[in-house]
Amino acid sequence: GAGVSQSPSNKVTEKGKDVELRCDPISGHTALYWYRQSLGQGLEFLIYFQGNSAPDKSGLPSDRFSAERTGGSVSTLTIQRTQQEDSAVYLCASSQSGTGVSYEQYFGPGTRLTVT
Amino acid sequence: AQSVTQLGSHVSVSEGALVLLRCNYSSSVPPYLFWYVQYPNQGLQLLLKYTSAATLVKGINGFEAEFKKSETSFHLTKPSAHMSDAAEYFCAVSESGGYQKVTFGTGTKLQVIP
Numbered sequence: 106g107a108g109v110s111q112s113p114s115n116k117v118t119e120k121g122k123d124v125e126l127r128c129d130p131i132s133g134h135t136a137l138y139w140y141r142q143s144l145g146q147g148l149e150f151l152i153y154f155q156g157n158s159a160p161d162k163s164g165l166p167s168d169r170f171s172a173e174r175t176g177g178s179v180s181t182l183t184i185q186r187t188q189q190e191d192s193a194v195y196l197c198a199s200s201q202s203g204t205g206v207s208y209e210q211y212f213g214p215g216t217r218l219t220v221t
Numbered sequence: 222a223q224s225v226t227q228l229g230s231h232v233s234v235s236e237g238a239l240v241l242l243r244c245n246y247s248s249s250v251p252p253y254l255f256w257y258v259q260y261p262n263q264g265l266q267l268l269l270k271y272t273s274a275a276t277l278v279k280g281i282n283g284f285e286a287e288f289k290k291s292e293t294s295f296h297l298t299k300p301s302a303h304m305s306d307a308a309e310y311f312c313a314v315s316e317s318g319g320y321q322k323v324t325f326g327t328g329t330k331l332q333v334i335p
Contacts, residue, residue, distance in 0.1 A: 136322075138322070138323070140325070146327070147325065147326065147327030148311060148325040148327075148328065150322070150324065150325065153322040155322075161322060196265070198265075209255070209267045210257075210265075210323060212257075212264040212265040212266070214263070214264050215264060
């Protein structure tokens with residue numbers, strides 16, 4: 106079956122521009138995560154969606170970052186007024202979920218963002 | 222709050238030698254623990270996971286990890302390293318019960334020397 110897809114695969118933008126990154130999770134997965142992976146750095150948690158609950162935004166680095174998930178499926182991560190330090194690979198992951206269980210996350214291939 | 226510490230951002234081993242990647246966790250309730258691998262220019266994929274069944278967990282590609290509650294550890298091992306094992310490895314934890322997000326460690330890059 107189809108895995109997690111992300112678009113675009115690569116994005117080059119000028120400093121100060123807004124960008125939107127898209128994630129299509131695996132059908133039926135109620136949990137969706139966004140991470141950022143900077144060069145030489147680990148995996149930085151950004152935001153977590155779980156079903157219809159309010160998202161956990163505790164990892165968003167500034168108010169220039171926002172994300173939404175429409176209809177419990179597709180998610181968009183928006184970065185406003187991009188800065189050079191926003192250059193990174195943005196990874197999306199989805200998983201099933203259930204009380205008392207923690208399921209494997211399935212990762213997309215990522216979007217490589219370069220801010221010039 | 223849960224957290225994961227991976228000791229050593231870079232580990233080098235000779236081909237055929239033992240691989241040992243260290244992970245310690247912190248969790249206020251019994252945890253679920255994961256190891257993911259990221260090969261160069263690829264996404265992350267699950268190697269193995271511990272979900273309160275057997276404490277010794279076997280994963281893909283000959284890797285295994287042992288959950289040690291007394292040491293709050295979940296170290297990843299492989300008896301004999303192959304060149305193809307060169308990758309970045311991430312330990313992750315989530316708390317059992319309810320809907321809990323997963324927290325990742327900072328990763329360990331494994332270099333295999335021929």
